[in-house]
Amino acid sequence: MNPLVGREEVLRSFDRVVAAACAGEFQFLAVVGEPGIGKTRLLAELVRRTGQRGLTTLNGRAAELEQIMPFSALVDAVDDHLEAHGAEVLERFGGAQRRRLATIFPALAAAVPDAGDPDEHADRTGIDRLRSYRALRQLVDELAAPNGLALILDDVHWADPSSAEFLDHLVRHPPRGRVLVAVAYRPMQAPHRVLGLVGAAGGRQVTVDPLTPEEGAELLGPEVARARGRALYEASGGNPFYLEALARMNRLAGTELPASVRAVLRVELGDLPPGSLRLAQAAAVAGDEFDPALVAVAAEVPETATLNALDDLVARDILRPASSGRFRFRHPLVRQAAYEYAEAGWRVGAHARLADHLAKVGAPATVQAHHVERSCSFADRRAISTLVTAAKTVATRAPETCAHWLRKALELMPDEPETLDERLTLLMDLSRSQGVSGQLAESRNTARELLRLLPAGQYARRARAARICALMERQLDRPHEARALLLDELNRMPSPRAAAAIPLRMRLVAESLMRVDYRAAQAVLDLMPDSDDGWEPGLETAVAALRPMPAYAGGRMADAQRTADAAERLVDATPDDHLAEWLDAVAWLCWAETCLGRYSAALRYFERAIAVARTTGQAYVLTNLLAGKARTLVALGRLPQALETVEESVDCARLLNSAQQLVFALTQLCLTQAWTGDHEAALRAGQEAVRAAAGSQEVWDHMARNAHGVAMVAAGQLDDGIRVLVDSCASFDDPRVDRATLLATCELLAQVEAGRGRQVEAARWAALAAEVESPKLPVFAGLVDLARAHALAEDPVAAAALAERAAENLLAGQRGVDHGRALLVAGIANGAAGRAATAREQLQQATEQFRDCGARTLEAQTLQERRRLGDRVSTPPSADRDTPFGLSPRELEVATLVVQGLSNRTIAGQLFLSVRTVETHLSRVFTKLGVGSRAAVAAKLAGRA
Known part of the structure; x- marks a missing residue:
């Protein structure tokens, strides 16, 4: 049985009803909801709970194909029990009642030989049915003795008339014993008698609502990427059956329905009258939301007959009314099942009829394209034109759809000399659309095919194709192929300063930056003008x-800030649709702003570029931008937001299957988790990042190793952490990481060595930090002062002064966590200098800063320092006070x-939770206990005991 996700309020209702039944009060419970919403799973949970309370629990279900069988749901629930206990039950009934029960339950028929004989004196007025119901009610009473009875019936919307009548009789004449009757049904398909049961019984109705987005993510589990999980949730509407079905479809070819889903929905569709079924199939061809007139065209049925059939489909909850006289299917999967149920040839004809109709009424190409592509023939010029027009219309907002329609148009186009130029244009557009929509290998292959076909003299077109191809090679972790391709195309050009050469040279700049060859990058830029007509x-x-x-990388900070100012002005003046073509270049500006400590500007440009990337579907750029935004948020001390952002970056990178993008994302995840205090997770992310980088010796490899070193130090693995940090910076002889990372590494190493009492080593790192700092970047001056404060720990007065100055600079530079760290160092130093009041004030400020940032370990460390000074402090207050430390x-x-x-995975299995949910609970445990590790949790709870 799958773990139950959410449904806490429903389960509380179950507990109240079960408790009342056990206390001797007859209870009637209706569990109501749309198909697939989870009613059956909830009834299984009810069965478990009634069994735990000692009630005799009998459960069954009605079946759509057994509605002509009297009492079918009741027989399904009770017959097996009577097979085992029928003899003792029959002893308590008279002869007439035995015969009546034996005609209902096959298990009793053998024990009552004359049960099937017709009674020529039987009452034909309906009184005999009432006597049968009384016999059944007495049977319920007998089954309830002595422990009580839970009679649980599923799918009662399909109950036969006799079962529905008996239930109505039972709730109006309740049994005497401890009895719970629970039924589940779909309200849109249930007969009126079933719908009235709750009111007649004075019972309780529980409506099962869709899952929340958080519950949907928990149901899918951590293996489903967050971005895909959100898309699946939106497509499913929170319906768990559809959500799981859609998730499984990702592992199937095309968009074919999973067999289990197809079987369930085809049973529902197969029960429709032929006319209604044909209209349902025509509606599936027409669209997600459709006008009845279009359905009439597709089905070749008069409009009056169409409306009558639509009424029937609404009554059966296949369709539901939408706005402005239109209709839609109950769920997209129902539509797909109806579509697949239709004959393939009929579907082609229906699409053709709709395509012709839409063309005649002048519908937009985007509306026609869906039907055109499913009904057109080879060399159909009108179809090709429609598909190309539709593709161009959606190119900027839906590149994946654009690529799909372009591919179809190319498939229809004859490979002839007369069509070569048009095919080349379409291939160019296709390659770009494939690239921005994340189809990296397909984009690369299309671009290479385009280069093969393009004449040597068409420099501009070749350059554009080569740029796209090189960009895809880079994302596919083939940087050498990308560089070779760019150089080959540049060598073909008669002038290196031609406009056509600029995009190629831009890619060369990016390639050089990734290879940490900043001189080469600058040399290429020096050959490029700022603009041209x-x-x-x-x-x-x-x-x-x-x-x-x-x-910036070359240490020319004045130039870096001046060119950043100029770039900002141009970006602000450039509309999004022009920016979209060059997001890979804009990303470098965003990262440069962060490296320069211009965090507000960096965040603004990251957020704009991310919005453009999302709108245009540029997944490979989005991953990088999200990682950069997370880095900026960490610097600002907004750790919860950083964690949410970087987790999406990791999800996107895994979907892209690009090692480079995954390393970028995991590096920032590692750093974020290290600062939040989730050390085990940080170490895992750092290790995976280093493995994925695989010693590439590019910038992302060095950054991954540096982040892993930070995580090791934060987790207390000091010797190994120092070694990894120094190695990631090439022993500071020829460092390959940026200056901001170098400076932060020096400060961290000074802190570690000072904490181990090695002041000489700490002073060496502080001196190196001063060498790294640029006088043009005052935002980093605070880190230099902080490093010096670590080195002067033996002189608390001097250390306090440096730390206080560091705190001022870091606050002005918007470095939230580092500002708190400087206050912590100042508070410790002032405490050591005998300035207790000042120390308490600074440590109080540090506590609030860390709490605001979400830096749990640092907050716990600060609280410990405050206790040493005699402050009576505790963990943050919590609303949960029934358990130790305010834990829920x-x-x-x-x-x-x-x-x-x-482990978290084992805990998840025992508690029927997802691993991600366990991690969330553990994060809250850390915060409430004021600790930063699993060992500390054990120590804290053991100390209380």
Whole structure:
């Protein structure tokens, strides 16, 4: 049985009803909801709970194909029990009642030989049915003795008339014993007698609502990427059956329905009258939401007959009314099942009829294209034109759809000399659309095919194709192929300064930056003008966006800031549709802003670029941008937002299957988790990042190793952490990481060595930090002062002064966590200098800063320092006061299993939760206990005991 996700309020209702039944009060419960919403799973949970309370629990279900069988649902629930206990039950009934029961339950027929004989004196007025119902009610009473009875019936919307009548009789004449009757049904398909049961019984109705987005994510589990999980949730509407079905479809070819889903829905569709079924199939051809007139055209049925059939489909909850006289299917999977149910040839004809109709009434090409592609023939010029027009219409907002229609148009186009130029244009557009929609290998292959076909003299077209191809090679972790392709195309050009050469040279700049060859990047940029009359829209902005990073990396901070200012002005003036073509260049500006400590500007441009990437579907750029935004948020001390952002980056990178993008994302995840205090997770992310980088010696490899070193130090693995940090910076002889990372590494190493009492080593790192710092970047001056404060720990007065100055600079520079760290160092130093009041004030400020940032370990460390100074402090207040330390019952469960040494995955299995949910609970445990590790959780709880 799958773990139950959410449904806490429903389960509380179950507990109240079961408790009342056990106390001797007859209970009637209706569990109501649409198909697939989880009623059956909830009834299984009810069965478990009634069994735990000692009630005799009998459960069955009605079946759509057995509605002509009297009492079918009741027989399904009770007959097996009577097979085992029928003899003793029959002893308590008279002869007439035995015969009546034996005609209902096959298990009793053998024990009552004359049960099937016709009674020529039987009452034909309906009184005999009433006597049968009385016999059944007495049977319920007998089955309830002595422990009580839970009679649980599923799919009662398909109950036969006799079962429905008996239930109505039972709730109006309740049994005497401890009895719970629970039924589940779909309200849109249930007969009126079933719908009236709750009111007649004075019972309780529980409506099962769709899952929340958080519950949907828990149901899918951590193996489903967050971005895909959101898309699946939106498509499913929160219906768990459809959500799981859609998730499984990702592992099937095309968009074919899973067999189990197809079987369930085809049974429902197969029961429709032929006319209604044909209209349902025509509606499936017409669209997700459709006008009845279109259905009439597709089905070749008069409009009056169409409306009558639609009424029938609405009554059966196949269709539902939409706005403005239109209709839609209950769920997209129902539509797909209806579509697949139709004959393939009929579907082609229906699409053709709709395509002709829409063309005649002048519908937009995007509306026609769906039907055209499913009914057109080879060399159909009108179809090709419609598909191309539709593709161009959606190119910027839906590149994947654009690529799909372009591929179809190319398939229809004859391979002839007369069509070569048109095919070349379509191939160019196709390659770009494939690339921005994340179809990396397909985009690369299309671009290579385009280069093969393009004449040597068409430099501009070849350059554009080569740029796209090189960009895809880079994302596919083939940087050498990308560079070779760019150089080959540049060598073909008669002039290296031609406008056509600029996009190729821009890619060379990016390749050099990735290889940490900043001199080469600057040399290429020096050959490029700022603008030219023949440039494409947005190209001037793209070139400007590349200039700050090489200047920053080369230590020319004035140039870096000046070119960043110029790039900002151009980006602000460039519309999104022009920016979209050059997002890979704009990303370098965003990262440069962060490296320069211009965090507000960095965040603004990251967010704009992310919005454009989302709108245009550029997944490979989105991953990089999300990682950069997370890095900026970490610097600002907004750790919860950083964690949410970087988790999406990791999800996107895994979907892309690009090692480079995954390393970018995991590096920032590692750093974020290290600062939040989730050390085990940080170490895992760092290790995976280093493995994925595989010693590439590119910038992302060095950054991954540096982040892993930070995580090791944060987790207390000091010797190994120092070694990894120094190695990631090439022993500071020829470092390959950026200056901001170098400076932060020096400060961290000074802190570690000072903490181990090695002041000489700490002073060496502080001196190196001063060498790294640029006088043009005052935002980093605070880190230099902080490093010096670590080195002067033996002189608390001097250390306090440096730390206080560091705190001021870091606050002005918006570095939230580092500001708190400087306050912590100042508070410790002032405490050591005998300035207790000042120390308490600074440590109080540090506590609030860390709490605001979400830095749990640092907050716990600060609280410990405050206790040493005599402050009476505790963990943050919590609304949950029934358990130790304000833990909720579930958090206490998780913490207890952590103390037992169980892993998160094992805990998830025992508690029927997802691993991600366990991680969330454990994060809250850390915060409430004021600790930062699993071992500390055990120590804290053991100390209380």
